[in-house]
Amino acid sequence: MIRCLAALLLASGTLAAQVPEGFDVADTPGDAGGSVVASWKQLPNEDASVTYVVSVSRSKDGPWEEASRFPATGGFKSDAPKYFWFWSSNREEHFVEIPAFEPGEGEKGPIEIWVRLEVVTPSATAATAPLSATPRPNWWNWPKTNVFVFICLFGVATFYLIRRARRDPNLFIRRIPGLDAMEEAIGRATEMGKPILYLNGLDGMSSISTIASTCILGQVARRVASYDTQISVPCYDPVVMSVCQEVMREAFYSSGRPDSYRPESAFFVTNDQFGYVAAVDGIMMREKPAACFYFGFYYAESLLLAETGGTTGAIQIAGTDSVTQLPFFIASCDYTLIGEELYAASAYLSREPIQLGSLVAQDWGKIAVLGVLLLGTLASLARLDFFKHLLATF
Amino acid sequence: MIHLKRTVPLAIAFLSGIILMLQYFIPHPASETVLQYSQDWLTTIAYVAMLLGVGSLLQSHSLKIRRQVPGWGYSAVALITFGLTVLAGFHGKEDGPGGPLNWIYENLLNQMSATMFSILGFFIASAAFRAFRARSLESTLLLLAAVIIMLGQVPVGAHLPVIPEAAAWILAVQTTAAKRAIMFGVALGSIATALRVIFGIERAYLGGE
Amino acid sequence: MTILGAWIAVGLTLFMFSFLYKDNPFYKFGESLYVGIALGYSLVRLWYQTWIDKVWEVLKSDASGKWWVLLPVAIGLLLLTRFVPKVSWLSRWAFAFLIGYGSGMAIPAILTTSIVKQAEATAKPLVSMPDKSEAAKKSVDGAKAAWDKAKAAEPTETDAVRATRIRYEEARSRTEYTFVTAYRDLTTLAIFIGVFSVLFYFFFSIEHKGPVRIFSRIGILFLMIYFGASYGNTAMGRFSLLYGRVLTLKKFGGGDYYYSTGILVVVMIGVLTALHFKNRGKEERA
């Protein structure tokens, strides 16, 4: 009853503007502490004629300075999911973000900010009592929690599957032709007495592709040690070179041939992309390796390496997650591991239960992604936005 | 002693992994400074590590020279030019690299890297000639897609009847679908590997005893 | 570009191109030169950019947390222990930091950009519902008016008229189920099937038989079409580089550079053929 009475009065333009309820000033959630947020509930019958003016000052009754002015049709909490997520109530609440510091003034520590809201209608103006808040840096960004939950789920699945793999060792893993061919390639190199060339890509040691590549080198070095073949590992990054030396030393020690380990088999070439390619192509043409292995992350030089290797008649096996270079490896190598197969290689070659466990976890991850795609499609068909909000990233 | 060689590195990997992972979720200025400083740390570590690279380069090339391995002359060239370039760089002004270094960059380094990069043009032709054979359904599709896209991008192809529409459809549909699926797989694989490294399941990089 | 600079540039370019014929002394010389210069150049360039700017200047300044800069230097020194075999195990601490850093940094970033964002983009309705909203109605009428005006101006269907017609059909397809809507749904469906089947191809621990086998076969076909398309698409960019190189050779082969390209090519061909016959002579004798 009151609502239609107020509408009637307002229509006749005689009613003094109401002050919105729920006016509140607080620290901005999930930020580094540089601003405060004033928020209030929507007036029952607001339209474009109603304007909100927010003014700010450093003391309760100090000089007021206008911070923001906007019509009632905008400035809803639903416009900023970064702070308020997607709660349905957001569509009925306005908000304004007020930076607490002038640029370059932030170091002096948090100061109290006083905020006042005025509702300006064509007929009258009403103001709220000023409220204050102190901007504080927050320790958790809540809208990003969905990513954190996905990481924990994937971690738990990995540990569970590793424990399960320890109990029943005969886990089914499909054949990866490229990796089975490595056995044959190393054997061929031993017969021909020619070296094996192993490249780790052009990324540094902090890149996951290079970490995966050094793990594969560990498995290759184990077979090289047992067959007593020569291996040559030209490196683009000195840290990767050192890790390769450590990995090969471990492989030679654990397969009982510490004497045949030669530290200079992993050496530094240069750290320019095409200088490295020129030198490695030279090595390929002079030493004519029986097998060339390209693992890790590659850039435009992939075809220069693989095409030169191809002409020297070597068996070439490549594995990279660099999507733009996969076509060139597929065109010029005998076997190519595509994307995720690079990360499955060291587990596949080692046959250790704990490694295979995490490989199965990757499959569970894929099944989860397929499930999310299906559910997402059905949910969006039925106009259910809840599911899409779960996948929102900021 | 064994703890120093194995347990401490595993603890370092675990701690730095967890800290950097949580940094993504913490907006606090402290976590911002961690990210900003740690990126500078990487470049400093990489620079000091470069001395390892120089050491290895000097060692391998001087070994070849001492043993008079055939082709040792070229190793001498590599060492001499390395020394000359370093001298040319440091002899310049106090605050920045000298004029001669820029001359070396313009006339030697830049020209050679541009040439090596352009050799790709030749290799794309020879790899296409050698590898695009209609041996199986997969390689036939590989061949057809490459030809359609290549023709679709040049005026000659644009006048052909069906090529431009086919090229546009392939780029719009196949690329989006295949690329997205590969990225799903790669992401899951790299996250699994990262987790294995942080929790010490993957310790190959630690080497022997 | 000085005359000497041009001659050196052309010489080195031809040295590197000679690698296309086969391995020869010119290429070996160019390669060794490249290795030496590249390392020397980055050693000097980064000395100023990294060592002076990031460490030396910070230590000289009186910034508050300046002593933190010594930590990466210490980690770097840990790496240098590899020169001393007895204590080289200390370098593992540095490996652990770098590898832990890379892994921790990668997990949330990769999960967000490659999985969550892409999943959200793929989860679109397979069949687009006609949009009966007022705004859609207004845009259809607007587009129709634009098309009629353009059609009235020019009797024949020029490009401009065709553009307005396409925009009108595009707008209409959003409010009713027209041929254009069907085409857009077909694209969304094809993308969905593509993503689905390629993911099936990557299954490791599930036997590829029955439905899994069919889906993974479709997946490999999607992959091959994508790789072919990506190969063709990249070819264009690589040739513009080759084109640039040939233009440079042509420019420096001109009169004011004393025909450097022509002379150097002739000299190199002469030397290479001489070497060819000398080697063949040696082969017959060996």
Added chain:
Amino acid sequence: MSVELKKLIPRWAVFFVVAVALVWSLLIPRKSDFPGTSVVKGVYDRIDALPAGSPVLISSDFDPGSEAEMEPMLRAVLAHCWRKKLRVVVMTLCSPNSMPLARRIVTEAAATHGAVEGTDYALMNFKAGASAAILALGQSWAQVYPVDLNGTKISEIPAMKGITKLTDFPYALCIASVNTADSWVLAGNARYGLNVGIGCTAVSATDYYPYLNSKQITGLIGGLAGAAQYESLVKEPGDASAKMPTQSVIHVTIVLLIVIGNILHFVAKWRKS
């Protein structure tokens, strides 16, 4: 590679064919008209529809490394804007050395079209932090760019008349060889509803098709082919159209090589069976 095939066509013969095709196409300078595809027209039509005197924003996010593919694109769009008497504002989010490059291209193009700095175009210096800079520009232009490249105040530049924030530009084109294009779509279009078009290298064109498909960008100029199409739309023969004949010859050569390769392959197989 089957052995007998290798004897038949040694590798360097393929290189020789490519070299001959390259040199031959260099000697015959033919201008080619490349009919614009709908993807490139998405940008052309939007700029063509702008009334005279309206402002256009170009973010020139490429550096010397990828100049070969991107410069013709920038020149073609500048020619189109000035012929339509539009005011062009050029900025960059890529790197410090991409603004000197952009300035050289813009001043050269302005000289040939009689465009005057200040009235027909304005240059803004490099700003770091791609999305952050765009978000700030959305709030207020003067807060991010109080002065232009040569230090004159924004209010005194006629080309910047009436521009207080990003959405005052009816159209923005991001010519990028780096991933700032994503920031323009996510921060510019998604957040402020700015009409965005993208110009990119041929290699990364496939990355931006999803944005076209979901209407977040109006059009896409991909690599040298896109630039050549734009040049023929604007009827302004430029660098890309000049290179097109060579690209055509080489691409056709490769397709012929593939066909010959397959014929030889089947002949060899047929002779063996």
